[in-house]
Amino acid sequence: xxxxxxxxxxxxxxxxxxxxxxxxxxxxxxxxxxxxxxxxLQVPTASFLMLGSFLAHATTTLHPGMxxxxxxxxxxxxxxxxxxxxxxxxxxxxxxxxxxxGNLTLNAGTKAQDIYASQGSQINLNGATVEARSSAQYxxxxxxxxxxxxxxxxxxxNGVGILAARNFMGxxxxxxxxxxxxxxxxxxxxxxxxxxxxxxxxxxxxxxxxDGIGVLLYGGDVTASASxxxxxxxxxxxxxxxxxxxxxxxxxDGSHVEGRNGAALLVEGDEYGATEADIQVLNGSTLxxxxxxxxxxxxxxxxxxxxxxxxxxxxxxxxDGSSAKVQLNNGSWLTGQLKNVAExxxxxxxxxxxxxxSQVDALKMGxxxxxxxxxxxxxxxxxxxxxxxxxxxxxxxxxxxxxxxLNVEGKAEGQHSLMLAATGSEMARGEPIKVVHxxxxxxxxxxxxxxxxxxxxxxxxxxxxxxxxxxxxxxxxSTSAHSVLALFNSAPTVLYGEMSILRTRMGELRFxxxxxNGLWMRSYGNKFxxxxxxNGAGYKQVQKGFTIGADAPLSGGDGQWxxxxxxxxxxxxxxxxxxxxxxxxxxxxxxxxxxxxxxxGLYFDGVAKxxxxxxxxxxxxxxxxxxxxxxxxxxxxxxxxFGRHIKLDNDFFVEPYGQLSATITQAQSYExxxxxxxxxxRSSSVVGKVGVTAGKNIQLESGGVLQPYLxxxxxHEFDQSNKVFINDQSFNNDLSGSRVELAAGVAMxxxxxxxxxxxxxxxxxxxxxxxxxxxxxxxxxx
Numbered sequence: 165x166x167x168x169x170x171x172x173x174x175x176x177x178x179x180x181x182x183x184x185x186x187x188x189x190x191x192x193x194x195x196x197x198x199x200x201x202x203x204x205l206q207v208p209t210a211s212f213l214m215l216g217s218f219l220a221h222a223t224t225t226l227h228p229g230m231x232x233x234x235x236x237x238x239x240x241x242x243x244x245x246x247x248x249x250x251x252x253x254x255x256x257x258x259x260x261x262x263x264x265x266g267n268l269t270l271n272a273g274t275k276a277q278d279i280y281a282s283q284g285s286q287i288n289l290n291g292a293t294v295e296a297r298s299s300a301q302y303x304x305x306x307x308x309x310x311x312x313x314x315x316x317x318x319x320x321x322n323g324v325g326i327l328a329a330r331n332f333m334g335x336x337x338x339x340x341x342x343x344x345x346x347x348x349x350x351x352x353x354x355x356x357x358x359x360x361x362x363x364x365x366x367x368x369x370x371x372x373x374x375d376g377i378g379v380l381l382y383g384g385d386v387t388a389s390a391s392x393x394x395x396x397x398x399x400x401x402x403x404x405x406x407x408x409x410x411x412x413x414x415x416x417d418g419s420h421v422e423g424r425n426g427a428a429l430l431v432e433g434d435e436y437g438a439t440e441a442d443i444q445v446l447n448g449s450t451l452x453x454x455x456x457x458x459x460x461x462x463x464x465x466x467x468x469x470x471x472x473x474x475x476x477x478x479x480x481x482x483x484d485g486s487s488a489k490v491q492l493n494n495g496s497w498l499t500g501q502l503k504n505v506a507e508x509x510x511x512x513x514x515x516x517x518x519x520x521x522s523q524v525d526a527l528k529m530g531x532x533x534x535x536x537x538x539x540x541x542x543x544x545x546x547x548x549x550x551x552x553x554x555x556x557x558x559x560x561x562x563x564x565x566x567x568x569x570l571n572v573e574g575k576a577e578g579q580h581s582l583m584l585a586a587t588g589s590e591m592a593r594g595e596p597i598k599v600v601h602x603x604x605x606x607x608x609x610x611x612x613x614x615x616x617x618x619x620x621x622x623x624x625x626x627x628x629x630x631x632x633x634x635x636x637x638x639x640x641x642s643t644s645a646h647s648v649l650a651l652f653n654s655a656p657t658v659l660y661g662e663m664s665i666l667r668t669r670m671g672e673l674r675f676x677x678x679x680x681n682g683l684w685m686r687s688y689g690n691k692f693x694x695x696x697x698x699n700g701a702g703y704k705q706v707q708k709g710f711t712i713g714a715d716a717p718l719s720g721g722d723g724q725w726x727x728x729x730x731x732x733x734x735x736x737x738x739x740x741x742x743x744x745x746x747x748x749x750x751x752x753x754x755x756x757x758x759x760x761x762x763x764x765g766l767y768f769d770g771v772a773k774x775x776x777x778x779x780x781x782x783x784x785x786x787x788x789x790x791x792x793x794x795x796x797x798x799x800x801x802x803x804x805x806f807g808r809h810i811k812l813d814n815d816f817f818v819e820p821y822g823q824l825s826a827t828i829t830q831a832q833s834y835e836x837x838x839x840x841x842x843x844x845x846r847s848s849s850v851v852g853k854v855g856v857t858a859g860k861n862i863q864l865e866s867g868g869v870l871q872p873y874l875x876x877x878x879x880h881e882f883d884q885s886n887k888v889f890i891n892d893q894s895f896n897n898d899l900s901g902s903r904v905e906l907a908a909g910v911a912m913x914x915x916x917x918x919x920x921x922x923x924x925x926x927x928x929x930x931x932x933x934x935x936x937x938x939x940x941x942x943x944x945x946x
Contacts, residue, residue, distance in 0.1 A: 226251055226266065236273065243268075245285075253292075260297070263287065263309075270294070270316075278320075282307035283331070289316040289345075296320040302327045303349070306338040306360075313342040325349035325369070328360040328384065335359045337384070342367045352377045353393065356384030358409040364391040364419075371395040374425060381412040383439075388419040397426040399451070402467075407437040414441070416449040426460075427453040428478065433463025433486070443469040445476065453478050458500065461486040471496040471514075480505055492516060492532060510534060510554055518543050529554025529578065536568035539585060544569045550576040550607060557787075559585040560597055560634065562618050570600045576607035582625065583612040584634070586785035588644055588840030590619035590891050599625075600632035613742065617642035617786040619840060620890040644791055645890050646741040647783045648842040650703040651748070652888050653694065653897045655777060655829040656849035657932065658736050658750050659801045661690040661707045663771060663825065664925075664937065681716040681946055682728075688939035694899070695931050702741075709734025709750070715758075726758045730773075742784045749778040765809035765819075775799040777829075783836060791838035801827040819857040826850045840891060847886035847897070853879040855905065868913045875907040881931070903929020919943040 223242040226232055226249035236255035243258060245251050245266035255273030263281040270276055272291030278300040281287050287309065293316065296303035303320035304311065308331035318325050325347040328338035337359030344366040347353050353369035353376075356362050361384060369391065371378050378395035379386055383405035393399045399421035404410035414429070421428045428451035431441040443459070445451065451458035458478030461467045467488045469480075475497040482488045482504040489507040492498055492514035499517040502508060508524045510516050510532030517535040521544050527534075529552035536543050536558045550572045558568035582599060600609055609632045615622035616634065622642045626635040641649075692705040715728025731753045738746035754773030761767065776798055783791040807821025826849065833843040855877025862870040879902065886897040909923035921941045927934040 247283075260300075278303050278305070280305045280307075281309040281311070283309070284336070285309040287311040289313045289318070291315050293317045294319070296323065298322050305329070306340065307331055308334070308336040309338050311338070311340045313340070313345045313347075315344050317346045318348070319346070320349045321372075322350055324352040324355055326354040326362065328354070328356040328362050330357055330359045337361065341365070342369075346370070348372065350376060352380050353395070354378075354386075355380040355382065356386060358383035358405045358411075361385040361387070364388040364393075367391045369393045377401045378421065378423075381414065383409040383412055385413045385415075387415040387417070388421075389417040391419045393419065393421045394424065395422070395426075396424050398423040398430045399428045401430045401432060402439055402441040402443075403432050404437050404439045410437055411440045411442070413443075415444040416446060417444075418447045418449060420450045420452070422452040423454055425454045427455060427457040427481075429459045429469075431459070431461045431465045431467040431486075431488075433465040435463075438464040438466070438486075441465065441467045443467060445469065445471045445474050447473050449474045451476050451478060456500075457481050459488070461488045471498060476500070479503065482506070518545060521545070523547070525549070526551075528552050529580065533557055533583075542566045542568050544571055546571045546573060548572075548574045550578065550580075550602070550605075552578045553580065554578075555581040555583055555612065556600075557583045557585075558599060560599065562587060562597070563589060565595070565597055567597055567599055569598070572600075572602040572605075572607075574603050575605035576602040576630075577605045578607055580607060580609050581612045582609055582632070583787050584616040586617035586642070586644075586787045586789065586838070588617075588619060588791060588836055588838030588891075590621075590893075596626070596628075596633035596635060598631055598633045602630045604630060611786075613786050615640060615642075615786055617644055620645045620893045620895075622786060641895075642840075643740075643742050643744055643785050644783050644836055644838060644840045645895070647744045647746060647781050648793075648836075648840070648890055649888055649895055649897055650694070650738060650740050651746045651779050651781050652842075652844040652847065652886070653899065654703070654705055654736060654738060654746070654748055654779075655797075655799055655847065656827055656899065657690075657692045657694070657705055658707065658734065658748050658777065659773070659775060659799060659827045660825065660849075660851070661688070661692070661736075661937070662709065662711070662732065662734055662750065662752060662775075663773065663801060663803055664688075664690075664939075681714070682943050683714050683946075684712070684941060684943040686711045686732075686939050686941040688734075688937070690937040691935050693933040693935060695933075703746075704739040705736050706739075707734055707736040713756075715756070724760050724762070726760070727755070728757075729753070729755050740783075742786070744781075744783045746782065747780045751776045751778075765811065767807055767809065769805045770803070772802045773800065775801070781836065783838070785838065789838075791836045791840070793834050793836040793842070795832050795834040797830040797832040799827060799829040801825070815861040815863075817859055817861070819859075821855055821857070823853040823855075824851070825853070843889040845887045845889075848883050849899070850882040851879055852882065853877050853905075868915065871911040871913075873909055873911075875905070875909070875925070877905040879903050879905060879927070879929075899931045901930030901932075903927045903932060903934075905934075917945050919945070 225244040228247040231250040233252040234256040238256045240257045243261045245263040247265040250267040252269045253274040254271045258276040260277050261279045263285040265283040267286045269288040270292035274292040276294045278296040294303050301323040303318050303325050305327045307329050328340045330337040340362040342364045346368050348370045350373045353371045369378050374396040376396035378393040378399045381402045402412035431439050433439050456479055458476055459480045462483040464485045470491045472493045477499045479500040480502050487506045491509040494512045496514040501520045502522050502524055505524050507526040509528040511530030514532040518537050523546045525548045527547040527550050533555040539559055560567040611625045615624055621639040623639050624635050626633055687710045690707040694703050711730055711732035713728050713730035715726050718725040718727055734750045736748040752773050752775040756771040759768040778796050781793040803825035805823040807819055809819045811817050829847045831846040835841050857873050857875040859871055859873025881900045888895045905927040907925035911921045913919050923939050925937045
């Protein structure tokens, strides 16, 4: 029967039309092209053929206005449903159905063969299964009709699952809504024509043939929400019905489209006409092309693809003579090549990732970014025009001078940023590296953060004519080098922060009069702000820790000597350049000896300490990437303080003192994960300090003594040379200079055995400020 129809159609070959019913699409498409007269003939012809098939079987007819409900077990028959008639099936089995301006409802458990509906018919499937006969081109053929499908299956193993077409020679299209259902065809899962629309929600649409098409649009509209569309060749093919009915529209909302052997989406045209396609890829939708292409545009067609809140992987390929525009919006990603694309807009924090050399006629940047592949891949992007504002993320091998390259063959306008990949390796040759070329325009390019880290140094960008080059003459210290210098510099402040707590014990010891054994504990915290030197290695350091000690009077001598041991732990967190950070964990043991002369008020306090420092370096480079490193080193420190406690009237006292402290830190070498090599020589620090403490002893009714005090001192760092080598480049960590210290505290004898203490201090200096330092302690004598 189908071959008879094909023979008849060949007699009007000159009309160049396309049938939508009754003829297998692969045969007809190679012969006829969408002429209106063929469209006008298609429905009567199809109706005639279907009527012939009905006459070959027993048929039940519902005449105009009739309504009938059939149940499971009813006679299996063909059905003809006329105007305003309504057939309802509750689990029955049907053969073919022909509905003309009528209604057909197939409820749960119903099994039916192919359905033809025209002239405003209404079809409803609720938990039903429609499976076409082997000779049927369509499982469901709608001509100017409506259908709603819920939790059902529509299957055609030898043709198309669903056709949504318009009435011939009119604009009365079909409308289909498919919810949580399966639509399966061999050649096509679904097809729609001009003035018709299919909406898929939570559904699967499949074409099983190797050259099958999941959904075919002949100038129609298709929307898919939370659905999957799969075709053997293309997931969705957008075509035209006639030269004037050539607009096909596809909306994907949280859906996936796959072409197993070809492109996910194909916009096609030919010698008879071209397609104008509008494609919306929204809310996490994805596209997969078996040939690597997510979109192909052919035959002089045009496509506009808007990607919104979605991430796509694959190429966009446009045939010569065709045109495509792509927009990336609201944080969307596109990873792939664009071949012969007329316009790309990268907007709203969206990203395009090149996977090869690419070309775009017009590149419009609206706050997005273009990524030039991976670290060891160097690509060239050619554009005929550039405008807007955006970021280009590029890579350069500073040893070989290989680089990604932006080539604007025409006018470049707007403000653009370059984020060049940072490295821990040094630049091999001090020559400029060209990264951008333009032919004119007022575009301005700058480096993100104004510099790019290259080994120990950071380099800037310069303009030469209409080119932009990395400038080796503009250099400062790199972020990695900043971090290395800061970490090597942190040891003295770590050690001094730990040792400063010992001198605050003097008030407690005087309460005890050096007469008994004692246990004590201190918890403490310090913040240091280290100013940037000529290498820019400034940082902020926050330290917290605790110390536990025990001491006893010495039996020899004059009985005024006290000796003790201590141990403790501190953690120092460093805030560095560009969000980099460091951490120093210190573990220490030490000993001390104190001499007190009650009669003269003279005292001496000596401390020696051994440290093990564990250092972690977490660098944020100029391109935002991380580099890490760690090392351990030993350190020793010692301090000697001599002073006098002078009693004044009314229980006031003053205590002038002098102190000399020194630390030596072991040399150490390590390498950051970005390849930067660091070596710190053995470093030292020598600090001299003179100061005075003034306070008052207040006798409490409870029998205890309260001793508030104020302290001021001037300290000076004498050591000026602590060398650090970064990639064999020499830097000097110099923290020499003076600072003024102020402190306030209180010591209290709570009872004969228990003494407590609290102290707050601050200092301001040329190289080091201490915004605050606090410690709290308790001593128990027994």
